[in-house]
Amino acid sequence: MRKLILFLLICISAKVNAQVYQEMPQYGYRANRMAFDSTLQIPTVCGVPTIKSVVKYTKNGAIAYDSCNAVFYTYNPKTLTWTAVSGGGGSTDTTSLSNRINLKVNISDTSNMLTKYLRKTDTASLSNRINLKIPYTGATQDVDLGAFKISAQSFQVEGTNGLGHIHFKHQNSDATATGQSTVLYANSNGDLKYKNAGNYYSTLKTQQTADRVYTFQNKSYTLADSSDLSAKLNTADTLSLSNRINLKLNIADTSLLQSKSIQPYSFLANNTTASANAQALPFKDTSGTYTGSIAWNGTAPTSGNLTYRWTRIGKMVTINISLVYANAGSANSTLTVALPSDAPTPSKPAGLTSALNNLYPIVGSVNITNQSTLTNSGTRGFLRNNTANNGFEFNLGYTATTAVNAFITCTYYTD
């Protein structure tokens, strides 16, 4: 029972308002760490405040003043963080409008500001960029278009002396002043000239006609027209010799080129009083075993090497007959040898057309040995018409001997 009574008393004391709050009759109120006086004094700390109470108070906002750093803090129960309150109180704004704009705009980063308005990243100053954008007379610096090209309906280049030069650098590092570029320009005559890296000048010009003239500067010759192409061959010509010959020759003129092939048994000569193309004239040289008719008087030498040879040049024929025997003849004083059947037909001098008429003299000899010097058998003879006057023969007369060989040489003419 006593416990029940005690319990009830505790409950009643918790529920019942035994006292009524009364306003403070004195001016001001003070509690730990805060006070209400003519001012509201709040908790003052040194550094960032911390909440030292139980957890439930962290769910409420709070303020504190950092007297060490003169910073007013507010507490955000949602984020559980203290935040220093910044900003000053109202004062007279002495900053100009432009300065305030500058504070809003990062004017030091002008290139980034203009980037979206430029076609390329450009680190040059604004004034330079403006200069580059606006053509004006008196430019003092080069314009680098990078990989971009200039497109225009016409293009004009004017130099300080009125002669515009276009420089083609051989590579980026080349300087035009040192000849490391090819320069193209027009001279005062309107001729197009160019200078190569070696400072050699060449002129390309046109005449009133459509012909073109190309002058090799520092050379002693000028190509005036196509005929000058025959002047000389370039020593650096790598064409084959046959190709160069073909270029020199009119290969379409095959008839002349075929002049190296001429008709059989002929040679080329000019048998006239004037210069003329060569004409084919007869030429033949032949030899072989003699198989014609041989007639000795006495007893004939036997077992022989019988050969002949003749050469025809034009109408002149030189023939040689060699009759060399192993067995000597006897009482030989006459030898008759028929003209070889393949020898050209002798031309008969006028008045010598009858049988046995001598036509041409011969040189002949009949010898008794093959080693002897000229013997008494040395003889004279003729090429003559034969007995039947239907052919020709050599006839030799000499002192009777024992012939072992005979030689006949004769030059005659044919028609």
Next chain:
Amino acid sequence: MKHIRQINSVNTNTYTIVDLSNYSGIMEDHPIFGAFPNSFEISEQDLPDFIQYVIYDITELKTLKINNQ
């Protein structure tokens, strides 16, 4: 064809016969036999392709015959 041949020319490349184109007598009586005894003979052998001739002058042959006697 019967002909008079020079004996030492037989079986050589200069088979030699007497030119009888101007002789009309009996072949065996040809004066060349008297002028050159033992040098010629009568043959009826076929002639080869190449032949050599002996020509003569009757007067000379007769003179040679006399000299040989």
